[in-house]
Amino acid sequence: MSFKLNKTKIMKKIYLSALALSICSMSFGQKVDDAIARKTITTGKSIKSNTQAQNNKGAVLWDNDFDVPADWTMTANVAPDNWVMGDTSTTAPSGAFLIPNIISDDGKIALFDSDLMCSGNQDAQITTTAPITVLGSEPSVNLVFDNYHRRFNDSTFVIVSTNNVNWTKYRVNDVAVNAYGDGSTTAAAAANPHTVSVNISATAANQPIVYIGFLFQGGCDYSWMIDKVEIQQGENNELILTEPYFGTAAFSYSRIPVSQIQPIDYDGAVKNDGAVDQPNTVMTIDINSGAFTAASTPQTVLAGATDSIGTSWTPPATVGVSYVATMTVASDSTDITPANNTFTFPAYEISQYVYAYDDYGTPGAGGGTDDCNGNCPQASAFEAGNLYDIWAADNLTALDVVVGAGTPVGTNFKAVVYESTATGFTIVASTAFYQSTTAMIDNVTSLIFTSPVALNPNSTYFAGVSSLTEFYYGTSGNSSDGTGSGSRTSLIYYGTMDNPNASQNYFTTQTPMVRMNFDPALDPTSVEEQNNALKFNIFPNPSNGVFNINLSSNEANNVNLTVKNVVGQTVLTETVNVSGNTNHQISLTDYSKGIYFLTVNNETVKLIVE
Numbered sequence: 261m262s263f264k265l266n267k268t269k270i271m272k273k274i275y276l277s278a279l280a281l282s283i284c285s286m287s288f289g290q291k292v293d294d295a296i297a298r299k300t301i302t303t304g305k306s307i308k309s310n311t312q313a314q315n316n317k318g319a320v321l322w323d324n325d326f327d328v329p330a331d332w333t334m335t336a337n338v339a340p341d342n343w344v345m346g347d348t349s350t351t352a353p354s355g356a357f358l359i360p361n362i363i364s365d366d367g368k369i370a371l372f373d374s375d376l377m378c379s380g381n382q383d384a385q386i387t388t389t390a391p392i393t394v395l396g397s398e399p400s401v402n403l404v405f406d407n408y409h410r411r412f413n414d415s416t417f418v419i420v421s422t423n424n425v426n427w428t429k430y431r432v433n434d435v436a437v438n439a440y441g442d443g444s445t446t447a448a449a450a451a452n453p454h455t456v457s458v459n460i461s462a463t464a465a466n467q468p469i470v471y472i473g474f475l476f477q478g479g480c481d482y483s484w485m486i487d488k489v490e491i492q493q494g495e496n497n498e499l500i501l502t503e504p505y506f507g508t509a510a511f512s513y514s515r516i517p518v519s520q521i522q523p524i525d526y527d528g529a530v531k532n533d534g535a536v537d538q539p540n541t542v543m544t545i546d547i548n549s550g551a552f553t554a555a556s557t558p559q560t561v562l563a564g565a566t567d568s569i570g571t572s573w574t575p576p577a578t579v580g581v582s583y584v585a586t587m588t589v590a591s592d593s594t595d596i597t598p599a600n601n602t603f604t605f606p607a608y609e610i611s612q613y614v615y616a617y618d619d620y621g622t623p624g625a626g627g628g629t630d631d632c633n634g635n636c637p638q639a640s641a642f643e644a645g646n647l648y649d650i651w652a653a654d655n656l657t658a659l660d661v662v663v664g665a666g667t668p669v670g671t672n673f674k675a676v677v678y679e680s681t682a683t684g685f686t687i688v689a690s691t692a693f694y695q696s697t698t699a700m701i702d703n704v705t706s707l708i709f710t711s712p713v714a715l716n717p718n719s720t721y722f723a724g725v726s727s728l729t730e731f732y733y734g735t736s737g738n739s740s741d742g743t744g745s746g747s748r749t750s751l752i753y754y755g756t757m758d759n760p761n762a763s764q765n766y767f768t769t770q771t772p773m774v775r776m777n778f779d780p781a782l783d784p785t786s787v788e789e790q791n792n793a794l795k796f797n798i799f800p801n802p803s804n805g806v807f808n809i810n811l812s813s814n815e816a817n818n819v820n821l822t823v824k825n826v827v828g829q830t831v832l833t834e835t836v837n838v839s840g841n842t843n844h845q846i847s848l849t850d851y852s853k854g855i856y857f858l859t860v861n862n863e864t865v866k867l868i869v870e
Contacts, residue, residue, distance in 0.1 A: 318493030336384035387473030400494025400535030406453035414478025505745035515616035527570035623734030645724025655712035662734030662773035675707035802868035805849035
């Protein structure tokens with residue numbers, strides 16, 4: 261999809277706060293004020309929560325469908341901001357920024373509508389009025405329920421007590437959320453409803469009386485809906501892989517140039533959701549079906565406990581190789597639901613020159629909508645992009661940016677680079693302004709610096725696109741919101757990074773397609789460039805038949821383009837007027853897949869149509 265700079269709905273709701281949130285690499289310990297001023301339409305990082313989808317583990321010992329109001333007691337620190345119970349026809353999110361209602365099998369639900377009530381300090385719980393008395397001989401029990409939730413700054417908990425006074429909290433919905441509901445185990449929208457299972461044995465097992473409930477803590481967030489609550493018998497052997505993560509210093513890249521290769525960490529946690537201890541629990545990593553394998557030291561995971569596990573691996577400096585890793589946890593016992601023991605990470609690739617976060621998917625056709633609640637600044641710059649850790653000194657020659665659909669033709673935009681410091685961002689370099697063209701839409705445009713930008717080792721940089729007017733940039737893939745193992749990496753600032761407008765600096769979980777490019781061939785100050793009036797760069801190559809050509813010349817001239825097939829037949833000829841940096845697109849989609857040869861004036865290069 262694409263994302264709009266300027267009048268955008270990425271962070272919808274004005275909710276001014278002054279939280280100082282870490283957004284830079286954990287390895288360097290750098291921080292910047294990151295005021296979360298509006299809610300974000302997000303798609304969460306692909307990690308698993310330790311509240312997993314229910315797999316029919318055991319017999320139902322107790323259940324409640326919210327059909328009898330007297331079964332539940334609702335309390336809140338701010339009296340009006342409380343839970344409600346009712347039929348979905350009348351009980352539904354109704355705030356200014358509502359989410360869909362939960363799909364209920366019987367239509368009876370409990371709802372906390374934080375957005376509607378919108379006080380700044382909401383602490384509300386709904387608990388069973390009468391004690392539950394059927395667990396006295398049960399060694400392992402799980403609380404299972406349907407829910408639908410969209411997280412902003414809130415925390416949600418299952419709470420359990422044996423005396424209705426002292427409560428134990430079990431956090432749920434603790435991963436990055438997506439645009440439709442509560443945290444899910446994939447980047448896709450969570451199911452509606454999303455079924456959650458929480459092992460409450462540490463508090464409730466073998467107890468003659470038990471009270472259970474749900475606690476919402478936040479303020480002016482979205483909504484939380486609950487339905488179909490059950491207590492089920494637990495199984496003896498149930499391991500769950502939670503919070504799998506890969507990356508370097510909490511940054512997960514999709515393209516890593518050979519100059520910046522570092523050890524890749526593969527970390528996670530294993531939760532014993534069963535009734536008995538699990539000896540010889542091991543996590544294994546398999547990369548590219550045996551290209552690299554590793555296993556953690558065997559350990560015993562106690563019933564109800566969660567232990568961290570992990571390993572690291574340094575990929576070889578082989579350009580063009582893609583790596584896919586699968587993480588698995590297992591013990592000596594046969595697991596009741598092995599499906600939640602395995603996670604396959606997104607692929608990443610070693611490149612020659614390109615450094616990227618986005619997943620190289622196809623950007624969508626639309627961007628944001630014209631809605632900032634009247635708070636979009638109209639007379640200042642807008643800058644969006646990603647943070648990059650630089651481990652070895654290198655010279656940055658360009659930023660590769662995908663211009664999103666909806667960008668008006670003739671829009672001025674440029675590349676900017678800032679160095680992250682302990683107090684904020686310091687501008688390092690920027691390009692001249694480029695003008696958007698129809699050929700740029702949903703394609704990569706290389707924004708070339710007038711001279712290479714020297715980047716320092718062991719530093720973090722922000723690489724972004726900047727515009728003064730309406731502009732969309734492509735997005736592809738998901739960035740961390742900072743709640744899991746990964747750091748926040750994708751940012752949007754109104755104004756400039758080193759001088760943002762008050763309370764208008766944000767993070768986003770939709771990754772901007774803004775990439776660093778260290779290709780020395782793009783350096784306009786190189787000896788080759790000085791000796792040749794014309795220089796060109798082709799991307800992508802290979803492609804599906806559409807090739808973008810960035811041409812640069814010291815003086816205005818007409819450039820002849822000729823494409824021939826492998827038997828020497830001419831299939832395309834065009835003439836392009838080049839003055840300075842010029843972007844041109846050719847299409848071979850009407851021709852068969854294979855190898856072609858492009859001649860630009862007197863220089864010939866190979867094109868591959870896949």
